[in-house]
């Protein structure tokens with residue numbers, strides 16, 4: 064049987080979900096027997112490839128770049144998984160949503176800065192007015208809440224998906240877990 | 241005071257029960273290990289039927305009835321779990337999450353929160369409605385406690401405990417519908433309240449991270465509610 068194509072994606076999150084994924088430790092070998100990691104911040108592949116079976120996406124949608132990436136991921140992926148609270152609820156990144164974007168930018172780049180105050184525009188993607196959970200932007204197939212979801216939870220979910228089953232996540236994780 | 245009580249017989253989920261006439265459907269369910277979700281109800285406080293999470297179907301009634309504030313009746317036939325009820329309950333809970341700003345991972349009540357626990361129990365892995373992200377304040381003017389309106393679900397437990405048990409009536413509501421807020425005194429800072437005795441009862445009955453003790457960090461705010469049944473019982477015995 065040919066291996067499934069697995070990808071992991073990092074949008075606006077702290078990378079904690081990826082750390083938790085790495086905490087699978089030797090169980091990563093079990094995953095690698097069933098799937099090839101075709102795209103991830105952990106491998107050297109610049110372009111999100113076509114024909115991905117499962118994409119684990121960490122992070123909320125906060126910038127033009129996130130928005131573009133998630134649309135590409137959705138178009139090229141069979142099963143899109145929202146991994147962790149930032150992806151599922153927009154979590155900590157969404158805490159700026161109650162202020163107008165310009166207020167957050169001024170706070171970060173002008174009010175508290177002594178050297179060269181000013182909002183950066185070169186080489187960084189423009190921020191969206193509001194941070195959104197992934198499923199408010201594109202359809203999502205599986206939700207794994209948790210900040211971060213534990214390695215056990217991720218292993219369970221990925222194993223089930225690799226076997227073609229849909230994981231039952233409520234007993235194992237929750238918002239803030 | 242001992243009141244004459246009559247016994248009613250009823251069916252819940254096709255099982256037979258008997259109950260005192262002054263007990264609610266929720267009381268009977270609770271005593272018999274039947275799970276009905278609830279969040280505004282708290283034993284020891286008067287029922288208000290505010291959250292609607294405990295809605296059940298009662299044969300012969302074309303409305304859904306709140307189990308926490310519906311008294312048992314002779315021959316009543318109650319159904320606690322149907323597809324429709326589950327859907328309504330999930331919707332209600334999801335709306336509570338969208339109405340304010342719930343960021344569990346950095347909340348004082350993470351891991352000890354009734355809202356969070358119920359969401360997990362009702363199989364909510366994400367929220368279907370769009371989040372509102374309202375701009376709400378935290379009042380940290382009190383010496384020992386804070387109120388974070390971002391986490392309040394307007395259950396009124398604080399209002400009831402402060403009025404009915406402590407007798408101070410510091411808390412109340414201001415505004416209508418989605419704009420409602422809990423307030424202390426006449427919407428004055430909690431710290432300058434002339435009625436608050438500083439007893440902390442409101443903090444401990446609050447089901448979420450909206451009311452908490454100062455100095456508690458993420459996931460550190462454990463609530464103790466054991467005092468409530470004792471206080472209510474003692475008052476009944478002495479009245």
Ligand code: SF4
Pocket residue numbers: 238239341342343344345347348349350351353354355356391448449450
């Ligand atoms: S109050 Fe409960 S549901 Fe809301 S953020 Fe805190 S832990 Fe989460």
Ligand code: SF4
Pocket residue numbers: 401402406408409410411435436437438439440441442443
């Ligand atoms: S501390 Fe006691 S008196 Fe003060 S608001 Fe809370 S319940 Fe009322």
Ligand code: SF4
Pocket residue numbers: 391392393394395396397398399422442445446447448450451
């Ligand atoms: S502050 Fe707490 S107890 Fe009071 S209404 Fe809000 S959630 Fe309920």
Ligand code: FES
Pocket residue numbers: 277278279280281288289290291292293294295306307308309
């Ligand atoms: S518990 Fe019955 S309405 Fe809230």
